[in-house]
Every structure is written in structure tokens, then in C-alpha cells.
Amino acid sequence: MGKVISVTNQKGGVGKTTTAVNLIAWLGMKGKKTLLIDIDPQGNSTSGLGVNKRGISCSTYDLLIGKARAEEVLVHTAFQNVDLLPSNISLAAAEIEIVELEDRARRLKNALAPLKDRYDYILIDCPPSLGLITINALTASDTLLVPIQCEYYALEGLTQLMSTVRQVKRLYNAHIELEGVLLTMYDGRLNLTMQVVAEVKKYFPQKVYRTTIPRNVRLSEAPSFGQPILYFDRSSKGSQAYEELAEEILQKNR
DSSP states (O other): OOEEEEEOOSSSSSSHHHHHHHHHHHHHHTTOOEEEEEOOTTOHHHHHTTOOGGGOSOOHHHHHTTSSOHHHHOEEOSSTTEEEEOOOGGGGGHHHHHHTSTTGGGHHHHHHTTTGGGOSEEEEEOOSSOSHHHHHHHHHOSEEEEEEESSTTTTTTHHHHHHHHHHHHHHTOTTOEEEEEEEEEEOTTOHHHHHHHHHHHHHSTTOEEEEEEEOOHHHHHGGGGTOOHHHHOTTSHHHHHHHHHHHHHHHHTO
């Protein structure tokens, strides 16, 4: 049975998609069978794995509204052990449409059930909001991984996120836990970074990963080539950091 991890933070620009794409690639390289589910209407994870958003006939939109089965949406990527349930802009309408549907918070969980046994790890790249699509992701997940940018407003909104998680736990998914907190855009030379790290560790004791993700030009360039950093520039600092994160997660879940 695959472990389902939501990569989520309602604040945009914190490295959710970068983390989802690069972590899944390294888990695949380590021999784990993996699936990435893109439920962000921007579809950045989809293009980050080299899949043309405009060229797909079925997306996670069709999955959520019940127009297609997971098997019909599934795409095998060019990367080792990495499959994808892709997204495109049509998903933007799903938030409104799901409201009318039966079992609206469990649409993703139910749709995913036939695929779960095929994978070791299933990552969900969530939109930067706490709407019904994100609630679907949390309801379908075993844990959540929260990327936090090492900047002044890092903890802003986290109270709201954890409040939503508690609500999901109470209403839809009693078993969801925090997988870990990942510090991104890390620069150890800055006092501000160290202050944010101390604050985050105080807020989430024992849950902050040892691995931090540095600011890295090659990491920023990789998506425009439709490749995870591991395939774009394996020796870069960004690639090494995501390999360390993959190792840390594998050790923790052994």
C-alpha cells in the first residue's frame, strides 16, 4: 500500500512544486515506485515532469468530478519509476463543481483507491489555498509535508493551515499526521534565516528535516527544460539537497 503525502502550504512561492517534482524523481531513482498527483490548476508539476499540459486529454479535473477513472488519467513519464496524474487549467472550475457533488471531500481518495497498491510513494502537489481541492488532498493523505521559505513571513498562515488539518482530522481523516517541515530557499549566512529556523523549530519540535533546500540557480532553471534537477544537473547543490531529503524520508519510513 503506497504512502500518500500531501505537499502543502497555502502560501505561494515556498517551493511546493519544486519539492514535489524533485523529491519524487529522487525516490524513483532510489528504486521506489512513485506517483505524483498534480491538483494545482497551474499544472506546474505536470510541465516540470516534461508533460505538455495542453496535450493531455484527461486531467485530475476529470478525476475529481467523476468523468474519468484514475487509470485513464495516468501518464508514464520519461523518468525512472515516476508516474503522473496531470493537471491543467480546467481544474480551476473543479472547486465550484465539487461543491454540488456527493461525498465532496473524499472525491480524490475514492478515485485514487484502485491505484494505491501499485506505488510505494504517492505525492500530491497542492494548490496555494485551503479550498475544497486541498481538503480532498488532505483527506486522501497519510501525512503532509510543509515547505517553508526562510523569510520574514514564513510562519504567517501556518496557524490557519494546521487549523484546517485539525478540521480534516476531525471530519474526514482521523489518521493524518505531519510528515515533516522542510526549510527552502535557505541561506545560512543570513541572520534572518537563522531566526526563521529557530522559530520554525519552536513551532514544530522534532518535525523539521535536517536537510534544507538552498537557493540554487540550476534548481530554478530545471522546470523550463521539463526535467527534475536530478536529470538536469545531478551534481548541483539543489540536486544533492533533494537526494538527502529523499534519504531522510526513506529512513524515517523504513
